[in-house]
Amino acid sequence: MRKTARVILGTTAAVLLAGGAGGITSAAAAGHVPTSAQCHNKAHPPTDPAVIGGCIVISRKEGNCLACHEIAGAIEPGNIGPRLVDIHEHFPEPATLRAQIWDPTVANPQSPMPPYGRDKILTNKQINEVIDFLETL
Numbered sequence: 001m002r003k004t005a006r007v008i009l010g011t012t013a014a015v016l017l018a019g020g021a022g023g024i025t026s027a028a029a030a031g032h033v034p035t036s037a038q039c040h041n042k043a044h045p046p047t048d049p050a051v052i053g054g055c056i057v058i059s060r061k062e063g064n065c066l067a068c069h070e071i072a073g074a075i076e077p078g079n080i081g082p083r084l085v086d087i088h089e090h091f092p093e094p095a096t097l098r099a100q101i102w103d104p105t106v107a108n109p110q111s112p113m114p115p116y117g118r119d120k121i122l123t124n125k126q127i128n129e130v131i132d133f134l135e136t137l
């Protein structure tokens with residue numbers, strides 16, 4: 001299942017690139033964090049929700065997830081939390097993944113991870129974008 005999804009994502013990216021539709025900024029996020037240049041490209045801002053979510057994840061002012069999590073492609077990530085990989089296997093239920101981002105203290109009262117939804121650190125839309133990104137991992 002996951003392999004098929006990756007192949008499809010890869011094909012979409014290739015088609016977008018081949019079509020010259022804004023270069024890498026339009027390509028689907030493919031299992032790694034976007035680059036800062038990709039996130040801050042004023043001429044071609046990211047439009048794919050998964051890429052936008054990846055930009056929230058790497059932004060220090062928004063998700064700041066790399067302070068604690070290693071994600072493929074990240075530069076000098078922290079290691080307080082687990083490496084974020086194979087998200088579909090860890091969270092077959094999208095609702096459980098959402099709950100972890102919304103308020104990790106429900107599952108683990110000692111969690112140092114910020115309750116992004118409960119404390120309105122991210123909006124609902126941003127949380128959906130972050131989840132779209134995580135599902136590419």
Ligand code: HEC
Nearest residue numbers: 063064065067068080081082090100104108111112113114
């Ligand atoms: C201050 C550190 C910290 C930050 C910042 C943080 N996390 Fe976490 N995260 C953790 C820890 C620790 C865990 C382990 C489970 C727990 O304690 O909740 C975790 C668990 C997770 C898990 C479950 C992983 C698994 O395989 O079980 C996901 C998904 C996750 N975090 C996503 C994120 C995302 C997305 C962000 C940014 C929006 C983020 N985290 C920010 C510390 C952090």
